[in-house]
Amino acid sequence: MLLIKSKSLVLKVLFTSTNILYCLVSIQGNVIFWTSVGAQKIKGTKKITSIAIETTLKQLFKEINMLGCKYLHIQLKGFNKNKKFILKFFKQTKLEILSISDQTSLPHNGCKIRKTKRL
Numbered sequence: 793m794l795l796i797k798s799k800s801l802v803l804k805v806l807f808t809s810t811n812i813l814y815c816l817v818s819i820q821g822n823v824i825f826w827t828s829v830g831a832q833k834i835k836g837t838k839k840i841t842s843i844a845i846e847t848t849l850k851q852l853f854k855e856i857n858m859l860g861c862k863y864l865h866i867q868l869k870g871f872n873k874n875k876k877f878i879l880k881f882f883k884q885t886k887l888e889i890l891s892i893s894d895q896t897s898l899p900h901n902g903c904k905i906r907k908t909k910r911l
Contacts (some may be wrong), residue, residue, distance in 0.1 A: 797859045800863040800890065801856065805878060811839055814852050816859075825855050842898030845874055849881050863888050865878065 801824065806813040816825040829839040829848050838844055856864070864887045868875055882889060 796830055801861045802865045804867045807872035853895055863890050865891045867893050
């Protein structure tokens with residue numbers, strides 16, 4: 793675990809179809825702590841429920857408090873119905889959220905796929 797001199801951290805949240813990954817990163821880009829819903833020994837479709845997400849967020853919040861962080865930048869990536877739940881959780885804490893950015897890439901259909909030959 794790295795020692796932190798600044799009071800500001802970046803929380804990167806990646807939503808996949810079956811899991812949610814959380815990564816605490818310093819402003820310079822060094823990974824300090826990471827966890828996921830799957831790392832909590834939760835299997836299958838239970839990983840996307842709000843109860844499972846809340847348990848990992850509580851563990852993440854304990855880690856942030858141990859580091860002595862007061863300010864947080866949040867970066868979200870991916871599609872999930874629980875994005876607002878995560879933002880609401882951090883708004884209720886004592887941490888001051890400096891920025892929220894959504895880095896989800898949307899395809900604009902791109903190139904046309906060639907027709908497959910039938911034999």
